[in-house]
Amino acid sequence: MHPSERMTTAGMPAATAQITDQVAEAVRSGLTSFPKRLPPWLFYDETGSRLFDEITEIPEYYLTRTERSILAEHAGAMIARAAAGDRLRITELGAGSADKTRLLLAAAMRRQGTVIYEPVDVSSGALDVAQTRLAREFPTIRVVPRVMDYTGGFYLEPLERGERRLVLYIGSSIGNFEPEESAQLLDGLRQAVEPGDAVLLGVDLVKRPELLISAYDDVAGVTAAFNLNLLTRLNRELGADFDTTAFAHRATWNAAASRMEMYLVSRVPQTVHLPALDLAVDFGRSECMHTENSYKYRPGQVEGMLVDAGFKPNATWTDRRGWFAVCLARAA
Ligand code: AVJ
Numbered sequence: 171m172h173p174s175e176r177m178t179t180a181g182m183p184a185a186t187a188q189i190t191d192q193v194a195e196a197v198r199s200g201l202t203s204f205p206k207r208l209p210p211w212l213f214y215d216e217t218g219s220r221l222f223d224e225i226t227e228i229p230e231y232y233l234t235r236t237e238r239s240i241l242a243e244h245a246g247a248m249i250a251r252a253a254a255g256d257r258l259r260i261t262e263l264g265a266g267s268a269d270k271t272r273l274l275l276a277a278a279m280r281r282q283g284t285v286i287y288e289p290v291d292v293s294s295g296a297l298d299v300a301q302t303r304l305a306r307e308f309p310t311i312r313v314v315p316r317v318m319d320y321t322g323g324f325y326l327e328p329l330e331r332g333e334r335r336l337v338l339y340i341g342s343s344i345g346n347f348e349p350e351e352s353a354q355l356l357d358g359l360r361q362a363v364e365p366g367d368a369v370l371l372g373v374d375l376v377k378r379p380e381l382l383i384s385a386y387d388d389v390a391g392v393t394a395a396f397n398l399n400l401l402t403r404l405n406r407e408l409g410a411d412f413d414t415t416a417f418a419h420r421a422t423w424n425a426a427a428s429r430m431e432m433y434l435v436s437r438v439p440q441t442v443h444l445p446a447l448d449l450a451v452d453f454g455r456s457e458c459m460h461t462e463n464s465y466k467y468r469p470g471q472v473e474g475m476l477v478d479a480g481f482k483p484n485a486t487w488t489d490r491r492g493w494f495a496v497c498l499a500r501a502a
């Protein structure tokens with residue numbers, strides 16, 4: 171049995187403990203760095219995941235509904251091209267609540283009657299939710315959740331005869347990674363699949379800065395709450411004493427790096443204590459703590475990244491305004 175498979179069942183408690191250590195380690199290293207930073211995966215505790223779902227519905231956050239419209243229009247073509255005459259098994263990285271995925275699953279079901287769906291996520295909670303919802307909507311689907319971290323190298327179950335894999339990495343999730351990290355992730359993915367397998371990659375495109383900035387600093391303050399929830403999480407999990415009213419949400423466009431950046435800005439000089447880490451951290455007035463990068467790509471750029479990782483781009487779909495792109499490529 172492969173180690174990554176053990177984690178889906180008996181390894182769960184160990185995996186959970188390990189994730190808590192990862193929180194402590196990431197927070198210690200981020201808060202003792204200069205400039206201070208916290209990694210964006212920390213956003214997604216229960217409240218953070220709910221706030222992210224809310225973000226996907228706010229008027230300014232165009233990403234989710236734009237990608238959904240592309241998938242709604244082209245899911246049939248995407249599935250047909252990816253399958254190339256074979257039966258598709260659909261694997262999804264960072265499955266989350268798997269909402270847009272149902273459009274692709276429905277297209278695969280129409281084509282082949284049933285489908286094996288392997289959502290991969292570090293959070294087993296997210297996978298459980300996806301599984302029950304999908305089983306209700308698609309009675310003949312076979313959901314095989316995989317709890318693992320796909321950012322290092324990773325392992326996928328071998329296919330059966332006549333099967334071909336389609337790996338979904340949608341939602342511009344790749345945008346959280348630095349260029350070197352996303353190259354590594356795509357390399358790891360290329361090694362995990364077989365020649366002829368397909369990947370469907372969804373990415374947000376560069377557009378007017380005002381549009382980008384309002385998407386990450388909405389009027390209703392949902393993104394601000396999402397960002398500040400990080401501090402609430404550290405208060406709960408590490409016994410910290412962050413005063414969430416003493417920090418402000420900030421979102422800026424970094425044109426040179428082609429990314430949105432989010433920060434938590436200290437409104438006053440203050441000292442925060444983190445007993446679980448035996449750590450006290452000073453913040454100066456207006457000191458910025460970095461919490462997220464969200465890369466935005468130029469047309470053609472993601473195809474280049476796929477080529478560099480050993481994939482051959484097959485087709486790219488975009489919306490009328492050219493705000494978001496979904497690219498299908500095949501492992502060479
Ligand atoms: C889930 C990483 C795609 O970068 O747009 C939304 C997360 N952060 N609003 C993004 C996010 C602030 C989102 N991704």
